[in-house]
Amino acid sequence: MLANLAVEHIQPKGLPAYAALEYTWHNFLLGCINCNSTKKDKDVVLSAHLLPDRDNTAYAYDYTPDGKVAPSAQATALGLYNKAFRTLRLTGLHKRICKALDENGKQVAVDRVSQRIEIWGQAEEAKADLANNDTDILRKYIAKLARESGFFSIWMTVFANDIDMRQRLIDSFPGTRESGCFDPVTTQPVTPSPNHDKLADGGKL
Incomplete structure (x- = not known):
């Protein structure tokens, strides 16, 4: 279920206004191939x-x-x-359906809503399993499953009332803890973003 990842130019190199940013580090963003295929060369x-x-x-x-x-x-x-x-x-x-490129470069229709529903179901099932058998081993397994499945925000939403599980989820997704975007005690989102790298127009939320 985890989507293929791709490095995207935030401000597209194909537009003359941003051509000079083609190899500029702060203009790169890791995203899923579905989002990148949809974004294309839209002005940002x-x-x-x-x-x-x-x-x-x-x-x-x-x-x-x-x-x-x-x-x-x-x-x-x-x-x-x-x-x-x-x-x-x-x-x-x-949108429910988007068109994206698969690993072979062929255009396919991706039902994003169904993907999110499927992951939500997995997270709810894991939560129910934990309610019946709350062990450290199961918690570790759920965190690993979440990392392999992706859709971090859905897992965090389903486990909204389980701080320990949310801590494990934060630690399971590389860079999330280090971003400073979640309170280290309560796991609630921190706003505005710390924007540690002082990126332009950062910290709006």
């Missing part, structure tokens, strides 16, 4: 979007069992609804 105004390398997007979106993702109430209250939605539209995450 950094100040008009929420980006995971410079904003705390964990605070920006709500995930629900029906597979939908939408700007969160918190982001909306801070006046960031439009920025959050622009990012969804940029990557096609608000």
Whole structure:
């Protein structure tokens, strides 16, 4: 289920305005191939979007069992609804079906909503198993399963009331703890993002 990853130019090298950024480190972002295929060469105004390398997007979106993702109430209250939605539209995450390239370069239709529903079901099943048999071994297994499955935000949502499990999830996804985007005690999203690298237009959320 884990999507293939690809390195994306945030501001596309194919547009003359950003051609000089082709090999600039801060213009690279690791993302799934589905998002990259949808984004293509769309213009990205950094100040008009929420980006995971410079904003705390964990605070920006709500995930629900029906597979939908939408700007969160918190982001909306801070006046960031439009920025959050622009990012969804940029990557096609608000659509049920998107067209992406598979590992052979062929275009395929990807049902993102069904993917999120499937992962939500896995997370709920793991939560139920834990309720029946709460052991350290099972907790380690669930954290490993989450890492292999992806969809970090869904796992964090399903285990919203289990701080220990959320700590394990944070530690299972490389770089998440180091980002400083989650409180080390409560595991709640920290806002604004620490933006440790001082990236341009970072820390909007």
